[in-house]
Amino acid sequence: MSTTIKTPDAGGHFGPYGGRYVPETLMAPLEELERAFHEAQQDESFRAELKDLLANFAGRPTPLYEAKRLSQTLGGARIFIKREDLLHTGAHKINNCLGQILLARRMGKKRIIAETGAGQHGVATATVCALFGLECVVYMGEEDMRRQRLNVFRMRMLGAKVVSVTSGSRTLKDAVSEAMRDWVTNVSSTHYLLGSALGSHPYPMLVRDFHRCTGDEARAQILERIGRLPDTIFACVGGGSNAIGIFTAFIGDAGVKLVGVEAGGRSGKLGEHAARFSGGSPGVLQGAYSYLLQDEDGQVSLTHSVSAGLDYALVGPEHAWLHDQGRAEYVSATDSSALNAAKTLARTEGIIPALESSHAIAEALRRAPAAKDEVFLINLSGRGDKDTDIYRENFPELDQDNAE
Amino acid sequence: MPSSERIARCFEACKQAGRPALVAYLTAGDPHPDRTVELALAMERGGADLLELGVPFSDPIADGPVIQHASDRALHAGTTVARVLEIAREIRAHSSMPIILFSYMNPLLRYGFDRLCTDARAAGVDGCLFTDLSVEEADATVAAMKKHGLDTVFLAAPTSTERRLKLVAEYSTGFVYVVSRTGVTGEQATVAGGVHELVDQLKSLTSLPLAVGFGISRREHVEAIGGYADGVVVGSAFMRVVEKYGSAPDLAAQLESFTRELSGRS
Numbered sequence: 001m002s003t004t005i006k007t008p009d010a011g012g013h014f015g016p017y018g019g020r021y022v023p024e025t026l027m028a029p030l031e032e033l034e035r036a037f038h039e040a041q042q043d044e045s046f047r048a049e050l051k052d053l054l055a056n057f058a059g060r061p062t063p064l065y066e067a068k069r070l071s072q073t074l075g076g077a078r079i080f081i082k083r084e085d086l087l088h089t090g091a092h093k094i095n096n097c098l099g100q101i102l103l104a105r106r107m108g109k110k111r112i113i114a115e116t117g118a119g120q121h122g123v124a125t126a127t128v129c130a131l132f133g134l135e136c137v138v139y140m141g142e143e144d145m146r147r148q149r150l151n152v153f154r155m156r157m158l159g160a161k162v163v164s165v166t167s168g169s170r171t172l173k174d175a176v177s178e179a180m181r182d183w184v185t186n187v188s189s190t191h192y193l194l195g196s197a198l199g200s201h202p203y204p205m206l207v208r209d210f211h212r213c214t215g216d217e218a219r220a221q222i223l224e225r226i227g228r229l230p231d232t233i234f235a236c237v238g239g240g241s242n243a244i245g246i247f248t249a250f251i252g253d254a255g256v257k258l259v260g261v262e263a264g265g266r267s268g269k270l271g272e273h274a275a276r277f278s279g280g281s282p283g284v285l286q287g288a289y290s291y292l293l294q295d296e297d298g299q300v301s302l303t304h305s306v307s308a309g310l311d312y313a314l315v316g317p318e319h320a321w322l323h324d325q326g327r328a329e330y331v332s333a334t335d336s337s338a339l340n341a342a343k344t345l346a347r348t349e350g351i352i353p354a355l356e357s358s359h360a361i362a363e364a365l366r367r368a369p370a371a372k373d374e375v376f377l378i379n380l381s382g383r384g385d386k387d388t389d390i391y392r393e394n395f396p397e398l399d400q401d402n403a404e
Numbered sequence: 405m406p407s408s409e410r411i412a413r414c415f416e417a418c419k420q421a422g423r424p425a426l427v428a429y430l431t432a433g434d435p436h437p438d439r440t441v442e443l444a445l446a447m448e449r450g451g452a453d454l455l456e457l458g459v460p461f462s463d464p465i466a467d468g469p470v471i472q473h474a475s476d477r478a479l480h481a482g483t484t485v486a487r488v489l490e491i492a493r494e495i496r497a498h499s500s501m502p503i504i505l506f507s508y509m510n511p512l513l514r515y516g517f518d519r520l521c522t523d524a525r526a527a528g529v530d531g532c533l534f535t536d537l538s539v540e541e542a543d544a545t546v547a548a549m550k551k552h553g554l555d556t557v558f559l560a561a562p563t564s565t566e567r568r569l570k571l572v573a574e575y576s577t578g579f580v581y582v583v584s585r586t587g588v589t590g591e592q593a594t595v596a597g598g599v600h601e602l603v604d605q606l607k608s609l610t611s612l613p614l615a616v617g618f619g620i621s622r623r624e625h626v627e628a629i630g631g632y633a634d635g636v637v638v639g640s641a642f643m644r645v646v647e648k649y650g651s652a653p654d655l656a657a658q659l660e661s662f663t664r665e666l667s668g669r670s
């Protein structure tokens with residue numbers, strides 16, 4: 001596809017999206033980060049160290065698993081699952097964290113800060129900080145701390161300090177704002193280890209490049225397994241890191257449909273979901289220009305999703321560009337369809353998925369029966385342990401002593 | 405359209421009088437949009453030379469708690485961009501002090517940037533300053549402001565490299581806002597070290613007036629900075645007064661007397 005550019009321009013633009021909308025104080029540090037990233041990519045020893053950590057610490061390559069019982073049950077598409085949930089710490093987030101911690105060390109930063117929604121990025125950040133002996137502070141919305149309790153404890157066990165954010169909706173967006181305020185204050189000592197394909201240039205590019213191993217592996221694995229490419233790829237989209245990680249290797253394959261699944265929440269009403277493409281319009285939030293859920297006066301809307309990792313008002317800028325180019329399609333799955341998809345996957349394949357990933361599964365389940373002879377590939381970005389409390393709340397019938 | 409020149413004339417007049425210009429920040433709509441005009445005029449009586457009228461935003465990443473809360477209260481009271489422009493028009497009807505809109509980009513983009521420039525100029529606004537607009541993203545914005553005769557104020561920061569300081573100076577008209585410290589807005593006990601050097605460095609790059617802000621809250625800070633810069637910006641310290649006396653009948657009088665204390669004028 002000639003209209004699709006894979007790298008942003010020098011200013012970090014994907015078409016009109018992305019860029020650098022930050023206070024001047026952060027501009028030189030962003031330039032420094034970009035320089036360090038480019039130098040690191042040219043450096044053989046950096047690449048070798050990252051490769052070794054990805055393999056021997058995180059567990060790459062991850063399996064490509066054919067979900068035969070699930071496919072049979074649905075009676076349509078042949079479904080493959082990329083098992084990012086099997087990575088150390090339980091989600092794809094570790095790919096990016098290993099890359100960025102090596103960059104931080106290269107830049108001589110002594111202190112790491114991060115935002116987290118579901119807590120998976122926070123846990124992955126706390127993990128790499130423990131591994132490299134660096135101070136770690138994670139900002140997390142008060143509401144998210146409540147609903148992802150287990151991950152809060154894991155971060156603390158790993159030695160990180162978790163700061164509760166009580167402004168705004170007390171979710172991911174507010175955690176990002178607090179992390180940015182910390183960064184602008186402590187910028188000389190501190191690296192901001194941003195956890196999704198969001199924020200100012202170079203983050204969306206850098207986070208994508210640290211996650212593209214997912215798609216590169218999956219493409220080689222499926223060619224080897226069945227001798228052809230998949231027809232459709234499904235990934236959930238919060239900020240968009242796991243989705244861009246699997247999409248990137250396939251963007252040049254015009255025959256492969258790319259489907260990003262956002263959080264449809266409780267309803268289509270503004271404030272009750274996080275479906276930026278159907279409910280939003282282009283705007284600037286936290287450093288980037290992209291599709292944004294906002295009111296008619298340009299104030300950022302509250303969002304809702306049962307899944308903390310998808311509960312965010314802006315989508316990563318490269319997705320906005322893929323959307324406008326028609327190269328990827330973006331749909332949403334509701335809270336209840338994601339919950340049901342999780343149960344279906346658990347009972348047909350013995351895999352309990354993260355609630356975020358369950359949104360991608362839900363859309364694949366919906367389309368599979370009518371897709372005979374097609375091959376589906378789902379990015380299973382994380383495992384569901386962290387969501388046990390939410391599953392318990394939503395499936396009370398399974399919490400009885402005589403449950404089935 | 406040519407600039408109103410109000411900003412340039414204001415700095416020139418302060419220079420003639422041998423004192424730094426007091427640039428006063430006020431979040432429009434806090435505690436209520438109906439009160440902002442009265443508060444701005446009280447600050448002018450207290451010795452404010454320029455007004456920075458803050459457009460409230462839901463996610464003010466560059467602001468500390470005081471201005472965050474001011475923004476929240478203003479939004480809660482129903483402040484919109486259109487209302488901020490009405491407020492500017494009413495202030496202009498009673499005052500010739502320069503007015504600068506101080507805003508995050510998103511509410512203005514949503515309003516329509518060209519429409520904003522037209523309406524702002526018609527309301528008597530003299531320039532704009534954006535907290536989250538880097539010079540790299542500013543070409544279209546600056547072109548629209550120039551077309552409508554609005555001054556374009558950019559920020560220089562302690563982290564800015566020489567190359568960036570040159571860009572900031574090049575993109576600015578009216579004055580350059582010198583950020584005194586790395587961090588968010590908020591009062592501090594002392595003026596940051598290094599700001600004098602930053603001002604000197606900028607003086608070698610531009611002849612525009614230089615106003616220093618972030619953390620300034622006391623008369624002694626104003627005096628110290630007035631020794632080497634053309635202006636001093638105070639924000640959170642004013643909004644602290646608004647927060648404290650928000651519902652009191654003498655809010656305007658309190659703000660006026662605090663402004664007088666800072667300006668040292670009688």
Ligand SMILES: Cc1ncc(COP(=O)(O)O)c(C=O)c1O
Binds near residue numbers: 195238382
């Ligand atoms: C398992 C999992 N998947 C997906 C996401 C969403 O993020 P992104 O869109 O960046 O992949 C998260 C975020 O917390 C997550 O924990």
